[in-house]
Amino acid sequence: xxxxxxxxxxxxxxxxxxxxxxxxxxxxxxxxxxxxxxxxxxxxxxxxxxxxxxxxxxxxxxxxxxxxxxxxxxxxxxxxxxxxxxxxxxxxxxxxxxxxxxxxxxxxxxxxxxxxxxxxxxxxxxxxxxxxxxxxxxxxxxxxxxxxxxxxxxxxxxxxxxxxxxxxxxxxxxxxxxxxxxxxxxxxxxxxxxxxxxxxxxxxxxxxxxxxxxxxxxxxxxx
Numbered sequence: 001x002x003x004x005x006x007x008x009x010x011x012x013x014x015x016x017x018x019x020x021x022x023x024x025x026x027x028x029x030x031x032x033x034x035x036x037x038x039x040x041x042x043x044x045x046x047x048x049x050x051x052x053x054x055x056x057x058x059x060x061x062x063x064x065x066x067x068x069x070x071x072x073x074x075x076x077x078x079x080x081x082x083x084x085x086x087x088x089x090x091x092x093x094x095x096x097x098x099x100x101x102x103x104x105x106x107x108x109x110x111x112x113x114x115x116x117x118x119x120x121x122x123x124x125x126x127x128x129x130x131x132x133x134x135x136x137x138x139x140x141x142x143x144x145x146x147x148x149x150x151x152x153x154x155x156x157x158x159x160x161x162x163x164x165x166x167x168x169x170x171x172x173x174x175x176x177x178x179x180x181x182x183x184x185x186x187x188x189x190x191x192x193x194x195x196x197x198x199x200x201x202x203x204x205x206x207x208x209x210x211x212x213x214x215x216x217x218x219x220x221x222x223x
Contacts (some may be wrong), residue, residue: 030125081209159197
């Protein structure tokens with residue numbers, strides 16, 4: 001096996017390992033919020049440094065491959081895509097950590113179960129977890145069509161976020177003493193919405209790597 005091929009195999013495995021870690025972070029952050037588990041939320045925060053270490057390692061890996069081997073065609077697209085996927089994964093982990101911090105630092109964020117159900121928090125958490133897993137499956141199997149569904153799912157996440165803000169605003173009017181907790185809850189929805197955006201960014205990079213298509217800024221119905 002050529003040296004470049006060996007490096008690309010190692011880079012691919014590092015990205016997959018980081019991806020699985022980020023999936024775990026998002027899943028644990030969501031579970032912690034839904035079950036009000038401060039210990040699980042703290043675990044997410046503790047593992048954030050491991051995600052950051054992966055990001056730095058993968059960034060350096062990509063830079064070295066380009067500098068030393070000057071890859072072309074699909075090999076170059078792969079390295080460039082991984083470089084951006086790496087950045088998006090790190091940001092997703094940051095948002096998961098931010099969600100956990102809300103619970104760790106503000107245990108009073110616990111709201112009536114009715115509010116949480118009305119705002120579809122569980123649905124949104126399930127959706128972003130699904131999108132992350134679909135992205136990994138598309139990357140591992142080199143199937144851009146696996147990533148296509150992520151774009152429509154991101155639109156659904158956006159819609160849930162928009163509707164949830166109104167539901168929470170209505171709740172604040174009836175329960176002004178819970179305003180602070182409700183604002184924290186809006187922050188959780190916003191972070192989940194941003195996770196969805198980064199999943200869509202990753203899907204774009206998968207299309208670029210596999211199909212040599214640049215989808216950035218293109219209408220979602222064309223993706």
